[in-house]
Amino acid sequence: xxxxxxxxxxxxxxxxxxxxxxxxxxxxxxxxxxxxxxxxxxxxxxxxxxxxxxxxxxxxxxxxxxxxxxxxxxxxxxxxxxxxxxxxxxxxxxxxxxxxxxxxxxxxxxxxxxxxxxxxxxxxxxxxxxxxxxxxxxxxxxxxxxxxxxxxxxxxxxxxxxxxxxxxxxxxxxxxxxxxxxxxxxxxxxxxxxxxxxxxxxxxxxxxxxxxxxxxxxxxxxxxxxxxxxxxxxxxxxxxxxxxxxxxxxxxxxxxxxxxxxxxxxxxxxxxxxxxxxxxxxxxxxxxxxxxxxxxxxxxxxxxxxxxxxxxxxxxxxxxxxxxxxxxxxxxxxxxxxxxxxxxxxxxxxxxxxxxxxxxxxxxxxxxxxxxxxxxxxxxxxxxxxxxxxxxxxxxxxxxxxxxxxxxxxxxxxxxxxxxxxxxxxxxxxxxxxxxxxxxxxxxxxxxxxxxxxxxxxxxxxxxxxxxxxxxxxxxxxxxxxxxxxxxxxxxxxxxxxxxxxxxxxxxxxxxxxxxxxxxxxxxxxxxxxxxxxxxxxxxxxxxxxxxxxxxxxxxxxxxxxxxxxxxxxxxxxxxxxxxxxxxxxxxxxxxxxxxxxxxxxxxxxxxxxxxxxxxxxxxxxxxxxxxxxxxxxxxxxxxxxxxxxxxxxx
Numbered sequence: 001x002x003x004x005x006x007x008x009x010x011x012x013x014x015x016x017x018x019x020x021x022x023x024x025x026x027x028x029x030x031x032x033x034x035x036x037x038x039x040x041x042x043x044x045x046x047x048x049x050x051x052x053x054x055x056x057x058x059x060x061x062x063x064x065x066x067x068x069x070x071x072x073x074x075x076x077x078x079x080x081x082x083x084x085x086x087x088x089x090x091x092x093x094x095x096x097x098x099x100x101x102x103x104x105x106x107x108x109x110x111x112x113x114x115x116x117x118x119x120x121x122x123x124x125x126x127x128x129x130x131x132x133x134x135x136x137x138x139x140x141x142x143x144x145x146x147x148x149x150x151x152x153x154x155x156x157x158x159x160x161x162x163x164x165x166x167x168x169x170x171x172x173x174x175x176x177x178x179x180x181x182x183x184x185x186x187x188x189x190x191x192x193x194x195x196x197x198x199x200x201x202x203x204x205x206x207x208x209x210x211x212x213x214x215x216x217x218x219x220x221x222x223x224x225x226x227x228x229x230x231x232x233x234x235x236x237x238x239x240x241x242x243x244x245x246x247x248x249x250x251x252x253x254x255x256x257x258x259x260x261x262x263x264x265x266x267x268x269x270x271x272x273x274x275x276x277x278x279x280x281x282x283x284x285x286x287x288x289x290x291x292x293x294x295x296x297x298x299x300x301x302x303x304x305x306x307x308x309x310x311x312x313x314x315x316x317x318x319x320x321x322x323x324x325x326x327x328x329x330x331x332x333x334x335x336x337x338x339x340x341x342x343x344x345x346x347x348x349x350x351x352x353x354x355x356x357x358x359x360x361x362x363x364x365x366x367x368x369x370x371x372x373x374x375x376x377x378x379x380x381x382x383x384x385x386x387x388x389x390x391x392x393x394x395x396x397x398x399x400x401x402x403x404x405x406x407x408x409x410x411x412x413x414x415x416x417x418x419x420x421x422x423x424x425x426x427x428x429x430x431x432x433x434x435x436x437x438x439x440x441x442x443x444x445x446x447x448x449x450x451x452x453x454x455x456x457x458x459x460x461x462x463x464x465x466x467x468x469x470x471x472x473x474x475x476x477x478x479x480x481x482x483x484x485x486x487x488x489x490x491x492x493x494x495x496x497x498x499x500x501x502x503x504x505x506x507x508x509x510x511x512x513x514x515x516x517x518x519x520x521x522x523x524x525x526x527x528x529x530x531x532x533x534x535x536x537x538x539x540x541x542x543x544x545x546x547x548x549x550x551x552x553x554x555x556x557x558x559x560x561x562x563x564x565x566x567x568x569x570x571x572x573x574x575x576x577x578x579x580x581x582x583x584x585x586x587x588x589x590x591x592x593x594x595x596x597x598x599x600x601x602x603x604x605x606x607x608x609x610x611x612x613x614x615x616x617x618x619x620x621x622x623x624x625x626x627x628x629x630x631x632x633x634x635x636x637x638x639x640x641x642x643x644x645x646x647x648x649x650x651x
Contacts, residue, residue, distance in 0.1 A: 040251075042136060074086075312344070427476070444480060
């Protein structure tokens with residue numbers, strides 16, 4: 001028996017929750033061009049109700065009683081301007097009617113509203129966010145839902161005109177013996193949906209492959225017409241399925257309106273038998289990076305729907321939609337058993353490997369289509385590099401990157417390795433917020449001067465997967481902001497050769513780095529000369545054994561402050577005129593106060609170039625103003641002379 005809330009009044013009128021009320025207002029006043037989406041959504045809900053009952057009946061066959069043929073019936077009443085969608089599935093109790101149709105708890109309403117506000121008019125979002133029932137108000141002035149939960153003696157009616165409230169009361173004679181009946185009083189602009197010809201055409205277009213039969217009838221007729229036979233598309237041979245049928249089924253299982261980018265359909269035989277029909281979307285869902293988003297691959301056992309919440313694929317493939325139908329899994333699987341069942345674990349492993357294999361083939365055979373797919377879902381696939389070490393090499397073959405060689409295009413790691421310079425031993429990367437800013441970072445100057453390609457990583461996930469990336473084809477990955485660059489073995493290009501006479505003398509610059517370290521103290525872990533700089537005087541890098549600078553900043557933000565960060569290394573470019581001049585002054589001696597001020601100014605400059613505010617903004621401002629006063633001979637500027645380096649002679 002389905003329990004009822006005995007303390008609830010027999011009849012009750014309630015206001016919708018605020019977000020549901022907003023949604024209903026949108027539906028009633030919508031200008032969606034595809035209003036017929038409502039029928040797809042209501043039939044999908046009815047089919048789900050039947051599948052849930054079929055699953056529950058596996059362990060309690062009495063639930064079906066004499067009504068064993070699960071089906072959906074759509075009845076058009078042209079004379080009265082109504083349309084009814086009925087099923088003999090699991091049904092709903094009073095509390096379930098209130099919860100499912102009147103609150104935000106399961107509707108996904110808020111997510112839908114936010115996505116719609118961001119995208120504008122897009123009826124394809126309705127199915128994505130599970131608010132399909134409310135689409136009925138696009139064509140109906142009043143919606144009545146009469147439902148009897150399976151095994152219950154009580155039936156209830158939910159009714160609303162979509163203007164802000166709903167009523168729940170005991171059902172009268174219109175109550176089904178089991179399941180749910182949704183009746184729509186069509187608006188004047190939607191009377192076409194009381195025509196059986198329109199209904200049949202719409203069902204064949206949107207719902208041709210629901211897994212239960214769908215019948216259409218006219219009010220008053222005893223006979224009905226089967227429009228959908230409930231045959232599972234995935235059990236048919238691929239040769240008998242058209243591209244249009246695949247697309248329609250993708251729309252059914254995904255709730256999306258885009259085209260499937262890739263389709264994977266095969267039957268596995270051998271120790272286990274199962275059928276797989278999966279789709280890769282063309283467009284990125286709005287909630288792709290929602291922490292609560294899970295995969296939605298439907299699991300069937302011998303065509304009996306089990307669940308769409310079994311994590312059949314790993315989280316980094318959560319955008320995949322479709323079905324997996326096993327011949328060997330037990331029908332009475334509980335959620336706990338799903339997590340530990342060895343047969344399902346074997347299916348999960350094999351299907352995941354097949355998805356990666358097919359994506360690799362697509363990347364080879366249709367690079368343009370794969371590039372579009374990568375732009376939409378590449379950031380999610382990269383999560384697998386650190387979450388799934390077993391498949392790291394396979395995922396590396398699928399990754400694509402913007403690089404200094406091709407900032408606008410996409411390069412594979414194989415492309416990168418094939419183009420490596422002689423004596424280059426590592427794959428270099430830079431992490432930041434956008435590729436254009438990264439490409440101008442001072443850390444890349446020495447690499448650019450030697451013609452060395454650098455990966456430009458701009459997705460938030462990049463800071464994490466590189467920590468777990470051992471390497472590719474024997475080449476380790478190395479950050480351009482981490483440790484020593486070790487570029488001496490790779491010669492500069494001819495155009496960038498710098499005469500040794502233009503660089504500071506080693507002894508002079510050694511004196512300067514020692515003086516700078518003494519002045520800066522624990523603000524830096526080391527001051528040293530740089531191989532990675534070509535045109536800038538200084539930059540900051542991570543210590544040799546420290547984390548990448550961008551990753552360290554990201555972790556610091558998550559901790560809520562800068563505590564725990566390692567002092568950076570300040571690298572100086574001995575070939576820069578400013579560093580050469582400062583080195584000569586340091587060697588002559590007698591100018592320590594000015595040189596110490598220069599150390600703080602170069603540190604602040606490097607911090608700004610690194611995307612951070614100076615560690616001491618007030619002191620930086622004081623020193624900058626002092627330098628400007630001296631440079632432009634501001635009256636009274638002499639007072640600042642003792643605390644400002646002589647920039648006039650520093651090039």
